[in-house]
Amino acid sequence: MQGAVRLLFQWMPFLFGIGFIAPLVAQTLAYWGWPAPWGMSRIAFGLLVGAPWGLYATLRGRWL
Template identity: 35%
Template sequence: MERALKFIAGILPLVFAFAFLVPVIDQGMQAVGVSAPLGLSTLTFALIVGGGWGLFAQITGRFI
């Protein structure tokens, strides 16, 4: 159980990115009426941006 909690705590930036940032980016783009570049859907674009931001936070230890 302790190993599982340590693993989950270790990937919290990615969990936050995919559970919070991706839906916020997607719904925000849809609410404002902004279309994603390169013909992507807003969800695909949000997954790329949010996932990249989460990966950056995972590697560096911070979101900014």
């Protein structure tokens, strides 16, 4: 059980990028009435931003 929790917390920045940053980007675009670039949906663009950012944070150990 401890190993499963450790693995979950190791990947938490990536999950945060998908589960929080991506919807936040999509909602921000919707609030301001901006379309997502390249004809994609707002949530797809949010995932395009949030997933790599979360993966970067997971691999590097920091957000910036």
